[in-house]
Amino acid sequence: MQQRSDVIVVGAGPTGLLLAGELAVQGVRVTVLERLAEPDPTIKSGSINVASAEILDRRGLLPAAEEIQRRRMAAAGRFTAGGGTAVTRGLVGAFEDSAPRFPVMGHFAGIMFRNDLVDQADPVLASHTAVAGGIAVPQYDLELLLAERCARLGVVVRRGVTVQGVRGDILGDGDGDGGHGDGAVIVDTDAGEWSADWVVAADGGRSAIRKQLGVEFIGTAPELVGYQAIADFDATGLAHGWNWTPTGVYAYGPVAGRILVARFGAQPEDRDAPVTLAELQEAVREVTGTNVTLKGIQGRATRWSDNARRVGRYRHGRVLFAGDAAHVHSPFSAQGLNLGFGDAVNLGWKLAATIQGWAxxxxxxxxxxxxxxxxxxxxxWTRAQVALMRGDERTRQLRAVVGDELFAVPGATNRMVALSSGIMQHYDVADDAAAPVGSIVGDVLLTSGRRLADFAHDGRFVLIDRSADGRFADAVRLLDDRIVHVADPTAEPDRPSLLVRPDGIVIWAAHAADEPAEATKRFATARLRWVGTH
Incomplete structure (x- = not known):
């Protein structure tokens, strides 16, 4: 029997590694089991959204992400210098501007978001500009970055281990004893047994644990098949960026050789079979309408679909699901990685609190x-994009209305960019709460010149106390292991005091004009609901 951990995370993708780090920073013993012997260099997501970049920022990882983006933008700039579209060149140029701007990247159904149609004065966007230099982070580099963090935090990552299933005290709730009962969840692998009080399945869309437990996976069947690769070929005749055709959609760039195609039709008989050069070439020719000849594939091509499903429940006793193990969908707008990131930061501190007994x-x-x-x-969101990609004449007409008319309106473009970026997520965290309660905190600059994110690196709640007398300090004095108190006195009406969860969600706010007793009462309610008692 292997040494027992508090938590075993199955899967060392971005979700699993981020979650492992979130648990470890809270003092939880974590083991990660991963089937692959090395991080997978196969081209997948090419960037993260603003909400995910803000997660990195709050954990002190933004400088590393910014360095990755600088290298990638330099490569993209070389690629587009000789013939990239105005949209692509504008994207590269936007990151070279020193002024704080909301990063505009991405598309909806292959209709690109245009920088020149985004109103940067929009207060929703303007409150999320600090991470603009760290969103163009490919998945492979992100996994390396998160693995380095796990190593610093003492997370045990065992690669080359295939998980076959779980058994033992799975249905014990563990809520009352921190999960430290007599039973344990046993994880069976090809390298022996591991045991833990809790298991998180972050083992991908074909999760072995989800299938073994018979967990409900609800959704809709796929309509299209997609491919992505970096290939060697003459790209003459291919347009850069996203393009719709009567047979599907394709994207070329932002680095040389990167090709993505999606076409409607029958699914392959064996989804697990490796993508051959001939299969990829046939798909590229059909969708692009060109007679392109692929000479080779760098690394491995990937095949995917728009299968859209999620688990009926994210928790099955002492087994929880996160990332693609909890939900799958098409990769359009690169939502999958970011959705998993949100799972990881939401679950991490809550599971740690349960294990430590203060939840x-x-x-x-x-x-x-x-x-x-x-x-x-x-x-x-992804289903709607697939519907707007179909190759019939009516869809072409609808795309013209959406792309040429609707997206030409700055207000509409702002809304779509904000939604795609993840910053519009909202939780019901308090009764009758007004904004910003329940929302992602965004950029909070303090009078000292520091930022709220600077105080969130260790995963505690952050209290920004802007009262003149620091009246909220006493309320958290005995909870300094869970809450960091930051005094930032100001009477400015648009700069409220804030209590922010470890996942960046505002759970309490009070303005200078609020009646002190009422603000204090709401603070006590929020603290008891989310932070617990002494």
């Missing part, structure tokens, strides 16, 4: 209550 009643069950609606929204 308020029902805290762990709020993981499903908060994340399932977000997943449902993302699944619908």
């Amino acid at each position: 308020p009643a029902g805290l762990l069950d709020t993981y499903h209550a908060e994340r399932a609606p977000i997943a449902d929204w993302v699944l619908d």
Whole structure:
């Protein structure tokens, strides 16, 4: 029997590694089991959204992400210098501007978001500009970055281990004893047994644990098949960026050789079979309408679909699901990685609190209550894009209306960019709460010149106390292991005091004009609901 951990995370993708780090920073013993012997260099997501970049920022990882982006933008700049579209060149140029701007990247159904149509004065966007230099981070580099963090935090990552299933005290709730009962969840692998008080399945869309447990996976069947690769070929005749055709959609760039195609039709008989050069070439020719000849593939090509499903419940006793193990959908707008990131930061501190015994009643069950609606929204968001990609004449007409008319309106473009970036996520964290309560905190600059994110590196709640007398300090004095108190006195009416959860969600706010007793009462309610008692 292997040494027992507090938590075993199955899967060392971005979700699993981020979650492992979130648990470890809280003092939880974590083991990660991963089937692959090395991080997979196969081209997948090419960037993260603003909400995910802000997660990195709050954990002190933004400088490393910015360095990755600088290298990638330099490569993209060389690629586009000789013939890239104005949209692509504008994207590269936007990151070279020293002025704080909301990063505009991405598309909806292959219709690119245009920088020149985004109103940067929009207060929603303007409050999320600090991470603009760290969103163009490919998945492979992100996994390396998160693996380095795990190593610093003492997380045990065992690669080359295939998980076959789980057994033991799976249905014990563990809520009352921190999960440290007599039973344990046993993880069977091809390298022996591991045991833990809790297991998180972050083992991908074909999760072995989800299938073994028979967990409900609800959704819709696929309509299209997609491919992505970096290939060697003459790209003459291919347009850069996203393009719609009567047979599907394709994207070329932002680095030389990167090709993505998606076409409607029958699914392959064996989805697990490696993508051959001939299969990829046939798909590229059909969708692009060119007679392109592929000479080779760098690394491995990937095959995917728009299968859109999520688990009926994110928690099965002492087994929880996160990332693609909890939900799958098409990769359009790169929502999958970011959805998994949100799972990881939402679950991490809640599971740690449960293990350590200070979690308020029902805290762990709020993981499903908060994340399932977000997943449902993302699944619908991706389904809508697939509907707008179909090759019939009416879809072409609808694309013209959406792309040429609707997206030409700055207000509409702003809304779509904000939604795609993840910053519009909202949770029901308080009764009758007004904004910004329930929302992602965004950029908070303090009078000292520091930022709220600077105080969130260790995963505690952050209290920004802007009262003149620091009246909220006493309320958290005995909770300094869970809450960091930051005095930032100001009477400016638009700069409220804030209590922010470890996942960046505002759970309490008070303005200078608020009646002190009422503000204090609301603070006590928020603290008891989310932070617990002494």
